[in-house]
Structure formats: structure tokens, C-alpha cells
Amino acid sequence: MKFCSNCANPLVYSVPPGDQLARHHCAACGMVHYQNPRIITCTVPVWKNRILLCKRAIEPRLGYWTLPGGFMENGETMAQGALRETWEEACFRPTLRQLLAIVDLPQYDQVHMFYLADMENDQFAITPESSAIELFAAEEIPWQSLSFRTVEAALKHYVQHQHLQGPLPLLETTIPPH
Ligand SMILES: [Zn+2]
The missing domain is CATH 3.90.79.10 (Nucleoside Triphosphate Pyrophosphohydrolase)
Incomplete structure (x- = not known):
């Protein structure tokens, strides 16, 4: 996962604010792109x-x-x-x-x-x-x-x-x- 499906900016992979696990999230719009089983x-x-x-x-x-x-x-x-x-x-x-x-x-x-x-x-x-x-x-x-x-x-x-x-x-x- 490379780009935000909400705003098309590049994603970062790190622990988002307030979370415990590293996830793909968007520094531009703040959307967290969760991946689950x-x-x-x-x-x-x-x-x-x-x-x-x-x-x-x-x-x-x-x-x-x-x-x-x-x-x-x-x-x-x-x-x-x-x-x-x-x-x-x-x-x-x-x-x-x-x-x-x-x-x-x-x-x-x-x-x-x-x-x-x-x-x-x-x-x-x-x-x-x-x-x-x-x-x-x-x-x-x-x-x-x-x-x-x-x-x-x-x-x-x-x-x-x-x-x-x-x-x-x-x-x-x-x-x-x-
Ligand atoms: Zn975004």
C-alpha cells in the first residue's frame, strides 16, 4: 500500500497517534488504512x-x-x-x-x-x-x-x-x- 485512497498522497508506515501498532496512514489527511485478517x-x-x-x-x-x-x-x-x-x-x-x-x-x-x-x-x-x-x-x-x-x-x-x-x-x- 503506497498511496492514500482518500487523498492520493503517499502513505507512511509507522504507529499512528494514539495507536499501538504500526499501520499505513496518511500524513496529509490523517486517514489510517487498517489491514486486518x-x-x-x-x-x-x-x-x-x-x-x-x-x-x-x-x-x-x-x-x-x-x-x-x-x-x-x-x-x-x-x-x-x-x-x-x-x-x-x-x-x-x-x-x-x-x-x-x-x-x-x-x-x-x-x-x-x-x-x-x-x-x-x-x-x-x-x-x-x-x-x-x-x-x-x-x-x-x-x-x-x-x-x-x-x-x-x-x-x-x-x-x-x-x-x-x-x-x-x-x-x-x-x-x-x-
Ligand atoms: Zn490521505
């Missing part, structure tokens, strides 16, 4: 004990298997974002059952949220974002070809608890840096 909202779609995974058709991690999800948009709820991303990547609308996992990724300034989601049927379709979509039983999950460690954490948690009756425990975890 972003939320990635995802589903763990399930059909008859099988989990739907999408093969990524886009970078990053092109060709790796992932759960449907993406950056939350302004004006939507986390649940709406998870359903929108699932539609954009796999063309179906599941029913969200519960929040399954909250995975902090402080080294990337992100929080990844995963909803367990029940599919109404086994209808889905590939999209420009997914080159393949398949349903995997727990023992078939391609653990060596998963897109992100957050996805791996959510899937492991689901597989470990899927046999339980009633609500599954919520996973709250942090992925450490490599």
Missing part, C-alpha cells in the same frame, strides 16, 4: 458418509484436492459465503448442519471456517474452479494430495468424529508456520 469460509459436504472434494483448477495449489470454500465477501454472513463458494466451485446447495472447525492461520493473516454440510443428493458439476469433483469414503481421502493444511485439519477432525450421534465437537486449532 480475512475469513475463508468453507463447507465439508457429506453424502451418505462420503465427503465431497474438488480438484483445484486454479492457483494456488492447482491440481490438489480441496473442500469448497473461499474468501468471505462484504455484506454476507459466513454461512452465506460458504454456500456461495460451494455453488461457485461445485454447483450444488447443501444444507449446513453445524460449524465444524475454526482454524487460525496467523502467519497468513487468515481464519478458515468449515461448516459440516449435508447434501440433498449426489448431484454436482465441475466449474472453471474445479477440474474434477468426487465423493470419498474416509479411507479413500487423498491425504497426500490435499490443497492446504487447514483442509487437512478439518477433514481429520470430521473423520475422527463422524461416527458420533448428535452434534460433533467443534475443532479450534492453529496451524503453526512451516
Whole structure:
């Protein structure tokens, strides 16, 4: 970030008056340009004990298997974002059952949220974002070809608890840096 979006003057990076952290701010108009973590909202779609995974058709991690999800948009709820991303990547609308996992990724300034989601049927379709979509039983999950460690954490948690009756425990975890 180099220029102020309010007045177009150059920004400085230092602790603004009255603040505790260094931020981009504008010496000309005084506007502070805050940058905060972003939320990635995802589903763990399930059909008859099988989990739907999408093969990524886009970078990053092109060709790796992932759960449907993406950056939350302004004006939507986390649940709406998870359903929108699932539609954009796999063309179906599941029913969200519960929040399954909250995975902090402080080294990337992100929080990844995963909803367990029940599919109404086994209808889905590939999209420009997914080159393949398949349903995997727990023992078939391609653990060596998963897109992100957050996805791996959510899937492991689901597989470990899927046999339980009633609500599954919520996973709250942090992925450490490599
Ligand atoms: Zn300014």
C-alpha cells in the first residue's frame, strides 16, 4: 500500500497517534488504512458418509484436492459465503448442519471456517474452479494430495468424529508456520 485512497498522497508506515501498532496512514489527511485478517469460509459436504472434494483448477495449489470454500465477501454472513463458494466451485446447495472447525492461520493473516454440510443428493458439476469433483469414503481421502493444511485439519477432525450421534465437537486449532 503506497498511496492514500482518500487523498492520493503517499502513505507512511509507522504507529499512528494514539495507536499501538504500526499501520499505513496518511500524513496529509490523517486517514489510517487498517489491514486486518480475512475469513475463508468453507463447507465439508457429506453424502451418505462420503465427503465431497474438488480438484483445484486454479492457483494456488492447482491440481490438489480441496473442500469448497473461499474468501468471505462484504455484506454476507459466513454461512452465506460458504454456500456461495460451494455453488461457485461445485454447483450444488447443501444444507449446513453445524460449524465444524475454526482454524487460525496467523502467519497468513487468515481464519478458515468449515461448516459440516449435508447434501440433498449426489448431484454436482465441475466449474472453471474445479477440474474434477468426487465423493470419498474416509479411507479413500487423498491425504497426500490435499490443497492446504487447514483442509487437512478439518477433514481429520470430521473423520475422527463422524461416527458420533448428535452434534460433533467443534475443532479450534492453529496451524503453526512451516
Ligand atoms: Zn490521505
